[in-house]
Amino acid sequence: xxxxxxxxxxxxxxxxxxxxxxxxxxxxxxxxxxxxxxxxxxxxxxxxxxxxxxxxxxxxxxxxxxxxxxxxxxxxxxxxxxxxxxxxxxxxxxxxxxxxxxxxxxxxxxxxxxxxxxxxxxxxxxxxxxxxxxxxxxxxxxxxxxxxxxxxxxxxxxxxxxxxxxxxxxxxxxxxxxxxxxxx
Numbered sequence: 001x002x003x004x005x006x007x008x009x010x011x012x013x014x015x016x017x018x019x020x021x022x023x024x025x026x027x028x029x030x031x032x033x034x035x036x037x038x039x040x041x042x043x044x045x046x047x048x049x050x051x052x053x054x055x056x057x058x059x060x061x062x063x064x065x066x067x068x069x070x071x072x073x074x075x076x077x078x079x080x081x082x083x084x085x086x087x088x089x090x091x092x093x094x095x096x097x098x099x100x101x102x103x104x105x106x107x108x109x110x111x112x113x114x115x116x117x118x119x120x121x122x123x124x125x126x127x128x129x130x131x132x133x134x135x136x137x138x139x140x141x142x143x144x145x146x147x148x149x150x151x152x153x154x155x156x157x158x159x160x161x162x163x164x165x166x167x168x169x170x171x172x173x174x175x176x177x178x179x180x181x182x183x184x
Contacts, residue, residue: 024109087177
């Protein structure tokens with residue numbers, strides 16, 4: 001691997017894949033180094049601890065999910081009503097199986113084993129929710145409380161991600177969206 005940023009990116013990509021396959025707890029730094037064909041020293045140079053690597057994955061994970069959601073919201077802003085927005089957000093999240101699995105493993109790791117990671121995850125969730133609320137306020141009627149809607153979106157997305165990963169049959173995103181936010 002050539003330069004530091006390229007090596008770092010490959011470490012993160014490999015760690016994401018391995019964590020999505022077998023969980024954060026069962027993925028060691030040695031597994032990641034072996035999979036990449038690099039020494040543990042090289043891995044430790046970029047990420048001195050597993051917690052730092054997991055936090056970097058978490059940060060990039062939230063950034064990617066936020067970017068996808070914001071991109072869809074802004075692309076549809078002229079035709080957006082709250083129910084359509086929720087349906088769109090649910091469909092984006094439910095299509096991301098590997099991302100969803102990674103998300104759940106990262107939450108598990110943050111809650112179960114590492115207070116610093118939990119604090120970082122909490123910060124990212126707050127940032128994510130704030131960005132969603134801010135984006136929604138740009139495209140929805142000012143009478144809609146976008147702060148509250150951002151809480152609902154995150155809770156529904158997390159819950160439906162779990163159901164999707166469990167293999168619950170055809171989650172009806174449109175019906176859920178219209179139930180939560182009925183149209184006139």
